[in-house]
Amino acid sequence: MGVLSTVAFWVLAGVAVVFGALVFRVDSMARATYCLAASFVAVAVVLVLFRQDYLGVVTALMMIMEMAIMAVYMVMFMGMNPALMPMSMVHGRRTALGLSVGLFVVLTVGVLLVPWPSRRGTPIADVTRALGESIMGPKMLVMLTVSPVLFATIVAALVLAMPRGRYDRLGDDLRRRPPTDPQRGGVGR
Amino acid sequence: MTGGVTPLSAGWAPVVALVLLAGAVVAAALDAALDSVPAGRADRARPGRRRTVTAAVARLLRQRRRVPVAADVLLWRIGVAALPVAALLMAAVLPLGRWTLVDWPVGVVWFNAVDVAVWAAVWLAGWGPNSAHALIGGYRFLAQALAYELPLMFALTAPAVAAGTLRIGGVVQAQQSLWFVVWMPVAFLAFCLGVAGFSVFGPLSAPAGSDIAGGVLAEASGVDRLIVLAGRYLLLTAGSGFAAALFLGGGAGPLLPAWAWMALKTLAVLSALVVLRRRLPVLRPDRFMEVGWLVLVPVTLLQLLVVSVVVVAR
Amino acid sequence: MSLPAVLIVVAALFCVGLYGALSQQVVVMVMMGLELMLNAVILAVAAVLWFLAPQIDGAVLLLVVLAAMTVEMAMGFAVATVLHRSRQSDMTDMAADLAG
Numbered sequence: 001m002g003v004l005s006t007v008a009f010w011v012l013a014g015v016a017v018v019f020g021a022l023v024f025r026v027d028s029m030a031r032a033t034y035c036l037a038a039s040f041v042a043v044a045v046v047l048v049l050f051r052q053d054y055l056g057v058v059t060a061l062m063m064i065m066e067m068a069i070m071a072v073y074m075v076m077f078m079g080m081n082p083a084l085m086p087m088s089m090v091h092g093r094r095t096a097l098g099l100s101v102g103l104f105v106v107l108t109v110g111v112l113l114v115p116w117p118s119r120r121g122t123p124i125a126d127v128t129r130a131l132g133e134s135i136m137g138p139k140m141l142v143m144l145t146v147s148p149v150l151f152a153t154i155v156a157a158l159v160l161a162m163p164r165g166r167y168d169r170l171g172d173d174l175r176r177r178p179p180t181d182p183q184r185g186g187v188g189r
Numbered sequence: 190m191t192g193g194v195t196p197l198s199a200g201w202a203p204v205v206a207l208v209l210l211a212g213a214v215v216a217a218a219l220d221a222a223l224d225s226v227p228a229g230r231a232d233r234a235r236p237g238r239r240r241t242v243t244a245a246v247a248r249l250l251r252q253r254r255r256v257p258v259a260a261d262v263l264l265w266r267i268g269v270a271a272l273p274v275a276a277l278l279m280a281a282v283l284p285l286g287r288w289t290l291v292d293w294p295v296g297v298v299w300f301n302a303v304d305v306a307v308w309a310a311v312w313l314a315g316w317g318p319n320s321a322h323a324l325i326g327g328y329r330f331l332a333q334a335l336a337y338e339l340p341l342m343f344a345l346t347a348p349a350v351a352a353g354t355l356r357i358g359g360v361v362q363a364q365q366s367l368w369f370v371v372w373m374p375v376a377f378l379a380f381c382l383g384v385a386g387f388s389v390f391g392p393l394s395a396p397a398g399s400d401i402a403g404g405v406l407a408e409a410s411g412v413d414r415l416i417v418l419a420g421r422y423l424l425l426t427a428g429s430g431f432a433a434a435l436f437l438g439g440g441a442g443p444l445l446p447a448w449a450w451m452a453l454k455t456l457a458v459l460s461a462l463v464v465l466r467r468r469l470p471v472l473r474p475d476r477f478m479e480v481g482w483l484v485l486v487p488v489t490l491l492q493l494l495v496v497s498v499v500v501v502a503r
Numbered sequence: 504m505s506l507p508a509v510l511i512v513v514a515a516l517f518c519v520g521l522y523g524a525l526s527q528q529v530v531v532m533v534m535m536g537l538e539l540m541l542n543a544v545i546l547a548v549a550a551v552l553w554f555l556a557p558q559i560d561g562a563v564l565l566l567v568v569l570a571a572m573t574v575e576m577a578m579g580f581a582v583a584t585v586l587h588r589s590r591q592s593d594m595t596d597m598a599a600d601l602a603g
Contacts, residue, residue, distance in 0.1 A: 005504070006504045009504045009509075010504070013509075013512040016512070016516060016542070016546075017512065017515045017516055017519065020516055020519045020520065020539050020542070021519050023523065023535055023539065024519075024522065024523045024526070024527065024532070024535075024536075032532075032535065033535070036535050036538060036539065039516075039539065039542060040538075040542055043516075043542050043545060043546050046546060046549065047545070047546075047549050050549045050550070050552065050553040051553065052549055052552070052553075052562060052565065055549075055562060055565050055566070055569070058569065059545065059569065062569060062572070062573070066538075066572075066576055069580075070531065070534075070535070070576075073531050073580055073583060074531050076587075077529070077530070077531055077583055077587050090526040090527060090528060091526065091528050092525065092526060093526050095525070096521075096522050096525035096526035097522060097526070099521065099522075099525060100518040100519070100521045100522035100525070101518070103514075103517075103518050103521060104514050104515060104517075104518040107510075107511075107514035107517070107518070108511050108514055111507050111510040111511055111514065112507055112511075116506050116507065116554075116555070117555060118555075119554060119555055119556070119557065120555065120556055121556065121557055121558060122557065123553075123557040124557060124558070124559060127559070127562060130559045130562075131559060131562045131563065131566070134559045134560075134562075134563060135563060135566065139559075139560070139563045142563055142566070142567060146566070146567065146570045149570070149574060150570060150573065150574065153573070153574045153577045153578060154577070156578065156581070157577040157578055157580065157581035158581075160578075160581035160582065160584070160585050161580070161581040161584040161585065163588060
């Protein structure tokens, strides 16, 4: 790796860690959420530096999308407005700080003590194609596991979050037309 | 395997930006010209009352910026500035005839990631000014985005699957014999709807609707307003460019050089979007949400299935 | 830049996330802490992939981490919604029914 990418890495690493820490420091819900998004985008660019172009761009895509939605949830559920009424929303702060710092020390010492082996093999030329062929070929089991898990997640999350079922919409005998919905949809169900 | 396009050096970036800006100015001028023509009296439009782009830009540049009480100015400015930046980042991977700024192997995914970044930009532009109407505009945009984004993603997947590459240059080259719009019209329409969506334009302009006093534009004034409005036209232009590259064969065409065909096709899509804006009603976000999930997602998935079957059988 | 340097950055990111996940009271903020920890995991996998074993298996593992983040987010939002509806609250302390 050249000097340029080393400098880029350290800048991005700094952005990722600093914005990650700012998430728990800033007083605004929107700022906290978008600090996390900035941290993710920095890591995504590091992924591109490591020649994982596809996964880097997909990480940035997913995380910006997720943080845009996260901001809505923050505003919706955060029971108070920290900008108007600053108050502490933390518990067990000293324990948490101690544990985190302790873990950081342990991990750092571990990282420095382990004799890391040198690289085996050469980087793949076209990682994106190789990844696609791998999950549709030898690693298909991964895909076959991930997809039902994601589908089950969609169903489970909807079941948990939906306050109303079909009896609320269509009445006890399921005959009410049109159904009572808080918002009429666009296809006239 | 560069897909027939030559990457340009980074020094050409301002030129690409100017080309994009030119497209946006043409779109804005067409929009303003259509606005000043009263319906059915095209021959008697009075030039003195015509709203021109230059006049609007000059007026906004002179206007004082207003900042509402307790606005989150930092986030607001980021959201406003991100709109034109996103358009430029899209244009960076777009093949302009035989040249492109960055010939990235994951260009299609990059385009998608940047159009998702517009979610954040519009919401921040709505959140920043600390105004109810602007915030409602931001929420409307997210609701709409959830409805148009998945169809847009599947529409983007179709040309990539057909071309067997995520490189935009490769997708353009795969259309030498037959334009993709011919055998994936549904994906093309869903893509154009997505372009209107992330440009907050036409039928999907409810986040900036007049019923909520301009929505995300409600508090923007002066230079801020100019940047948001310009950003919308820039995004529309970049999106039209991608429609031309992904579905209309890019620079392919007889007689004229590739860049001219690319410009012509982009302007054609752009003009069609601007003209159609007057023919189509603004969709209500709550209604459009259900249409997006129950109609557009299955239809684009079916389109993708057809494309995949054709690719396998070919 | 070497593998230990990147892994120390990973450790820092992970520990900031851990601090958040342990100390925050609001469910959505706890989720942000978890996300930050997963962010660190992504960086760690990418670093090991680049510096030690540039094979495709690691990239598949990255894909799995991304899927895990999706699941975490979807279920987290669903649980936050349920909690808010049933308790009018989004604090983890209010949902400690099973605590001994």
